[in-house]
Amino acid sequence: MITWSFEMVKSVSTRIMFQVYNGSKKNYCAIMDKNADKTLTRESLLTHLKFMQEIGLEEVMPSLSIHPSCETASDKPIPETVTKATDRHRQELPTEVKSLQELQETLTGCTRCPLHAGRTKIVFGQGNPHADLMFVGEGPGADEDKQGLAFVGRAGQLLTDMIKAMKLSRDAVYIANIVKCRPPGNRAPEPNEMSACMPFLKQQIYLVNPKVIVCLGKTAAQALLQTETPISKIRGVFGKFEGIPLMPTFHPAYLLRNPAMKKPVWEDLQKVMRVLELE
Numbered sequence: 696m697i698t699w700s701f702e703m704v705k706s707v708s709t710r711i712m713f714q715v716y717n718g719s720k721k722n723y724c725a726i727m728d729k730n731a732d733k734t735l736t737r738e739s740l741l742t743h744l745k746f747m748q749e750i751g752l753e754e755v756m757p758s759l760s761i762h763p764s765c766e767t768a769s770d771k772p773i774p775e776t777v778t779k780a781t782d783r784h785r786q787e788l789p790t791e792v793k794s795l796q797e798l799q800e801t802l803t804g805c806t807r808c809p810l811h812a813g814r815t816k817i818v819f820g821q822g823n824p825h826a827d828l829m830f831v832g833e834g835p836g837a838d839e840d841k842q843g844l845a846f847v848g849r850a851g852q853l854l855t856d857m858i859k860a861m862k863l864s865r866d867a868v869y870i871a872n873i874v875k876c877r878p879p880g881n882r883a884p885e886p887n888e889m890s891a892c893m894p895f896l897k898q899q900i901y902l903v904n905p906k907v908i909v910c911l912g913k914t915a916a917q918a919l920l921q922t923e924t925p926i927s928k929i930r931g932v933f934g935k936f937e938g939i940p941l942m943p944t945f946h947p948a949y950l951l952r953n954p955a956m957k958k959p960v961w962e963d964l965q966k967v968m969r970v971l972e973l974e
Contacts, residue, residue, distance in 0.1 A: 795824050795902050798895065802875060808891035810876035810884075816843035820871030820899060827971055828861075829869045829905035830854065831896070832946065833914040834884050840877040845870045850947035854911070857947070861964055862973050869903045871896060873918050883914055893918070900936070907967050908939055912946030931963045942967050 792798045799819045805811055818835040821844055830846075838848035846854045855865055874884045874892045884892075900908065910916035913926040919936045922929065926943060934941045944963040945956055968974045 792898055792902075795820075795899065798898050798902065802895060805875070808874075808876075808888045810874060810878060810888050813879055814876040815840045817875050818843055818845050818872060818877075819875060820845050820869065822865065822869035823867055824869065824903060826867060826869040826903055827906040828863065828867070828909065828967065829871070829900065829903055829907070830858075830909045830911055831915045831919065832870070832872045832911040834872045834874040835877040836881050836948075837877070845872055846947070849951060853947040853950060857960070857964060860961070861968055869899075869905065871899050873915050889914075889918055897937075900939070905939060907970055908936055908941045909964070909967060910941060910943045912949065915946075916941075916943035931959065931966070933966070940970060 792801065802817055802819060805817060818839045822829075832846060835845065836848050836850070838851070839845055845851070854870075858865055858868060873896060874888050875895065878884050878888065908919070910919055916926055916929060917923060919941060920929065920934045920943065926945065929943045930945060932943070934943065942963055944960050945953075950957050950960060965974070
């Protein structure tokens with residue numbers, strides 16, 4: 696097991712560099728813009744670096760603005776159709792719903808599909824109502840059903856670590872699911888169940904109006920991209936939902952069962968970070 700320790704080794708006007716060493720003295724460094732999240736702490740840095748360790752990454756290259764010579768093939772600009780994410784795709788909102796709170800209220804006592812019969816709480820979604828980044832998963836699990844919040848179990852903790860590794864906090868993003876009620880036995884939602892919930896998810900997306908959507912897992916990716924292509928073939932490649940760049944990747948629950956897949960997921964998230972200019 697690796698024990699991490701921190702040593703601040705350099706400070707410049709616009710960036711702070713932390714030099715981090717592990718027991719084998721392999722070198723890691725993280726470059727952060729001083730205009731980034733002011734709540735960044737030693738603990739969040741540890742979370743970021745431990746996630747890097749878990750996915751097998753041994754070096755984090757400095758920002759290209761400091762070392763232009765470090766550019767590699769993976770750092771090439773993202774295609775024009777994706778880099779224009781800053782030009783947000785504006786949708787005319789439904790006249791009867793103007794806020795996420797109003798939309799959530801319309802779901803009170805919902806009986807639109809059979810899932811309502813077994814639910815404890817509707818899991819509407821939560822986070823920054825004006826987030827640049829929105830995550831969409833499959834559906835609530837047992838913990839989510841009890842608490843009425845999305846991604847709060849073990850998979851939720853891993854998602855939190857992934858978000859922190861992107862130099863964001865959970866409060867900065869918005870998280871929702873394809874369906875709002877827990878499917879029995881945590882099975883995948885049926886087509887009729889997804890169809891019943893899809894209008895609400897679409898309105899959530901219109902209201903949040905994110906710059907990028909990350910679909911977590913097969914169900915979310917196939918539903919929003921309207922494809923039956925396996926997640927293994929579409930992950931890591933930007934698609935679009937109503938003009939918004941959409942990145943399909945593996946679900947955190949899948950990563951808990953298959954830790955070796957954390958590294959490709961991190962590569963997917965790095966592509967998202969480039970679009971959001973978080974690197």
